[in-house]
Amino acid sequence: MLSPIRAKSFDTDHLFDAALPTPGACLRLTRDEEIFGEGEDADYIYQVVSGSVRTYRILRDGRRQVDAFLFAGDYFGWEMGEAHRVTAEAMCDTSVRMIRRGALSDLVARRGDAARAVFHLTAEGLQRSQDHVLMLGRRSAIERVVGLLLDIAQRTRADAEIDVPMGRQDMADYLGLTIETVSRALTSLQDEGLIALPTVRHVVLKDRRALERMVL
Amino acid sequence: MLSPIRAKSFDTDHLFDAALPTPGACLRLTRDEEIFGEGEDADYIYQVVSGSVRTYRILRDGRRQVDAFLFAGDYFGWEMGEAHRVTAEAMCDTSVRMIRRGALSDLVARRGDAARAVFHLTAEGLQRSQDHVLMLGRRSAIERVVGLLLDIAQRTRADAEIDVPMGRQDMADYLGLTIETVSRALTSLQDEGLIALPTVRHVVLKDRRALERMVL
DNA sequence: CGCGTGCTTGAAGGGGCTCAACTCCCGTGG
DNA sequence: CCACGGGAGTTGAGCCCCTTCAAGCACGCG
Known part of the structure; x- marks a missing residue:
């Protein structure tokens, strides 16, 4: 997935390090706390240090579409215009680093290698x-649902x-489904012996091979 | 939408001009001709000069998802890895410019302003x-369906x-629907007097305000 | 212990899909 | 000029998956 290692180039995980002399510029957030809102000025770019973040948009009538889930190491807030196009919220106790767009x-x-790193990260977001x-x-x-579970497994x-960091409503709004359908899908996967659900936010992938076949 | 004009910066429409001394490096294609295929090496980046292009992916069982429609001026083929992740085909007689990724x-x-232009374009793709x-x-x-019609109107x-450059199957595979559902949606919009369909690939937006309200 | 929030389960309804017939173009050739 | 053929689009009927609405359950927290 990653390009071959080049001497002296930025590891994309550490893009901010070169720009942030003091790595203590962290924002600490609790569950459901907003990081930025749709329409607000996009002055900063963010990186998840620990915890997890969701970004979403809401339609006039209340329908919500979760755009992405972000985990430790992930960057977010790349907006090309002046305003954020999504709202970002912490899904649990979370800390994020910020950097001014200008910086x-x-x-x-x-x-030039920073440019490449930025391009790489944007392209990664595009792929997702x-x-x-x-x-x-x-x-x-x-x-x-299987796709989401495998995605979480891979990225964490x-x-x-x-450990599923989000509730059923977040899963549903990410997958374009309802909470009931997500719930039914999970129990049916459990009935088929493909997963186990020891607790509601803990999933055991019992037959990963079979699950991967389901999403090609 | 566009950032304020900066002196000496690239107009994103003309990003290639600076890198292409001979602007004659064009590829001419006819209807349904493939430009590149999923999995092939991504050696070039492309820009539509005239005509229109679709990019898509196909699942094992034949289900197809059209990823994007590209019109005159649009760039495509930004792949961060070595291989293309989608297939690109001309939807009608089309000509495209190409540039080596390396160039x-x-x-x-x-x-630096080229970097900004590239970032801008990638971010635009991400927004779409x-x-x-x-x-x-x-x-x-x-x-x-309304969203697609308005998008085409705006971008062309x-x-x-x-002029709708694609057939019903392309529309359906872009919208995650079937051709029958697309067809029914169009006739129902016609019945409500919101659009007219003089021919199958020609749509008149009779009440654009009302259509825009439908997609917020 | 009781309450609340989030999750699961059930039953009924609907939006979009499937399958199938039909229509409309348009190009081709007699 | 019309007959023919074929592909694309439209329309119809029935079904199915997902949604909706509603009730029941479980876990966590006061």
């Missing part, structure tokens, strides 16, 4: 969004046991 | 993808009369 621009102007589109456009409810570097 | 990298390394997600996740069939700079 990042300067870094990019000074160092494209996968999300495929999921919503052409997959059944169960396939969507868990293998068989995963 | 673009060089340009970006040499000129996010809007697509919202469409697929939380909108009804009719709302999706048409006001009331639009």
